[in-house]
Amino acid sequence: MKPSDDKIKDFRKRLKIGVVGLGQCGGNLAIEFANKGYDAFALNTSFSDLKSLDELPKESRLHVGLNGRSGAGRDLNLGKQSLLSNRDRILSSLNALAKDSDLFLLVAGLGGGTGSNLPTLVEIMRPLNIPCSVLVTLPSESESSLTKVNAIQAVNTLFKQNLNSVILIDNQKILDLFPGVSLSEYYSRANDAVIKAFDEFNSADHAYKIRSIRGFDSEDFRKVFSSRGLLIYGSSNFTLTEPLTEDFLLEQLKELWKGGGLFASGYDYTTAAVIALILYAPKSILEATSAEMFEQVNRTLKNLTKGAAIYTGIYELEEGRPTRISTMIGKMNFPDRVVNLLSQASIEGQGLAEKVRKSRPSLDLGEIEQMDFFTILSQEPLTNDMDSLIESLEDDDPDVRLRTVLSLNTIGDNDRLHPLLMKALKDNDNRIVVEAAKILGNMGNSQVAE
Numbered sequence: 001m002k003p004s005d006d007k008i009k010d011f012r013k014r015l016k017i018g019v020v021g022l023g024q025c026g027g028n029l030a031i032e033f034a035n036k037g038y039d040a041f042a043l044n045t046s047f048s049d050l051k052s053l054d055e056l057p058k059e060s061r062l063h064v065g066l067n068g069r070s071g072a073g074r075d076l077n078l079g080k081q082s083l084l085s086n087r088d089r090i091l092s093s094l095n096a097l098a099k100d101s102d103l104f105l106l107v108a109g110l111g112g113g114t115g116s117n118l119p120t121l122v123e124i125m126r127p128l129n130i131p132c133s134v135l136v137t138l139p140s141e142s143e144s145s146l147t148k149v150n151a152i153q154a155v156n157t158l159f160k161q162n163l164n165s166v167i168l169i170d171n172q173k174i175l176d177l178f179p180g181v182s183l184s185e186y187y188s189r190a191n192d193a194v195i196k197a198f199d200e201f202n203s204a205d206h207a208y209k210i211r212s213i214r215g216f217d218s219e220d221f222r223k224v225f226s227s228r229g230l231l232i233y234g235s236s237n238f239t240l241t242e243p244l245t246e247d248f249l250l251e252q253l254k255e256l257w258k259g260g261g262l263f264a265s266g267y268d269y270t271t272a273a274v275i276a277l278i279l280y281a282p283k284s285i286l287e288a289t290s291a292e293m294f295e296q297v298n299r300t301l302k303n304l305t306k307g308a309a310i311y312t313g314i315y316e317l318e319e320g321r322p323t324r325i326s327t328m329i330g331k332m333n334f335p336d337r338v339v340n341l342l343s344q345a346s347i348e349g350q351g352l353a354e355k356v357r358k359s360r361p362s363l364d365l366g367e368i369e370q371m372d373f374f375t376i377l378s379q380e381p382l383t384n385d386m387d388s389l390i391e392s393l394e395d396d397d398p399d400v401r402l403r404t405v406l407s408l409n410t411i412g413d414n415d416r417l418h419p420l421l422m423k424a425l426k427d428n429d430n431r432i433v434v435e436a437a438k439i440l441g442n443m444g445n446s447q448v449a450e
C-alpha cells in the first residue's frame, strides 16, 4: 500500500522490500512498515483482526481461515492447516508483490497459533522464488507456557530454513525500554522503534546527510541484509568535542552488537560474518579524525570476528548535529535469550504436557527435546556415585558441569535424578540449565506416558 500524501517525506529505498505480516502482530508490523513507504500485505486466520487493519487496502489483506473459521486460538496445528488449505490463494495474492520487490521481509509475533506458522508460510511461498528474511518477536516471560513452546518451536524451524536473515525482537524488553508505557501504546511504541531503525538502513537518502564521503549503497545493504543467520542493527548518537578514537568507536559498536534496544540479548558478535558500519559526522569531526583510525577499526573488527566482511559508509552532516554510528551485523548464532526461552519452555512445557494431554492432543512436546540448537559435547560415561556427581556439578569448569549433566540421562532412578537436576537448573551457565531442563522435560513426558 502507499500511504497518504501528507505522510510522504522521503521514501526512496535502497532495496524494494515487500513486507508480509502473518497473524495479529504481523498485521500490526505490516501497517507500521506501510506507513514508512513499504508495500505491505497481511494474512490472518482471524476475520476481525484482519478487518481492523483498515489502513491497508482490502486487496492487501487475505483471510486464511480453515473452512471459514476465524482465528487459531494459539493452536499451532490449526494455524498450519489454515495456511496449507489456502496455499493457492496465498500464492496468487502475493504474486504481484513478489514481482515488484527485490526481497520479502516476513513479519510475525511468535507464540500464537497463526504467526508461529511463519515457517509454513515460508514453505508455501517457495514457488514465488523470492529471497526472504524474517523479523519475529519472542514472547515476554509473563506470557503463557504454550506461547513459549510455540515460539521456541518456530524459532528452531526458521533457523533450519533457507532464509536470508532472521531478526529476533524481544518483547520482554519493551518495558525496560519504555518504562511507564500505557497499555494502548504498549506494542505500537515497540513496533515503531524496531521499524524506524530498520528503515534508517534502507533509506537511500536522509535529509540530514549533506555529503557522501564513502557511500554505503544498495548492493552493500543487500549483502549485509542477506547474510543468513541472525541479524541485528542499531544506531547511537553522541556529541563529541574531540576527534573520534578507535577505542570509543569499538566500545559503541560492541554495546549495540550484544543486542541493544529491543533485540534479544546476549549475542556473541565474534561469530558474525558480515558487518555494516556507517558513520555520520559534522565536517569538523571528520576533519579532525584520521583516516588511518577508521582503517584500524576495520582491521580490529576483522580480527575480532576472524575475517567478517565489512561494509562501510561515511557521511558528512551539518555542523552542530550529533555524530552518529549505524551498524548492522549478520550471520550470528543464537543469543543467550533464546537459550533462556528454551529452558523456560522446557520447564513450563513439562507442566503443560499434563494439563493439555487431553484437550490439546496436537501439541508435540517431543520437538522440544529434539531441538538441535546446541552442539552437545561428547558424552563420557560418568560415575553413578551421588557424592561424585554433586561434586562434578560444582566443578569450576563449566564444561565438566555440562558433561555431568549430559551423563545424567543414563540415571534411570527419578528420586536420585531429581535433586541433581534441581542443582543443575541453578547453574549460571545457560547450556547446563537447558540440558537439565530437557532431562526434566523427559521425566515429565515419560510420567505422562505411563
Ligand SMILES: Nc1nc2c(ncn2[C@@H]2O[C@H](COP(=O)(O)OP(=O)(O)OP(=O)(O)O)[C@@H](O)[C@H]2O)c(=O)[nH]1
Residues within 6 Å of the ligand: 022, 023, 024, 025, 026, 028, 029, 045, 046, 071, 072, 073, 074, 075, 079, 108, 109, 110, 111, 112, 113, 114, 115, 116, 137, 138, 139, 140, 143, 147, 169, 171, 187, 188, 190, 191
Ligand atoms: N512487538 C509486538 N508483539 C506483539 C504484537 N502483537 C502481539 N505480539 C506478540 O506476538 C505474540 C503472538 O500474538 P498474536 O500475533 O496476537 O497471535 P496470532 O499469530 O494472531 O495467533 P492466534 O491469535 O493464536 O491465531 C504475542 O504472544 C505477543 O508476544 C505487536 O503489535 N507487537
Ligand SMILES: [Mg+2]
Residues within 6 Å of the ligand: 023, 024, 046, 049, 071, 072, 112, 114
Ligand atoms: Mg490472532
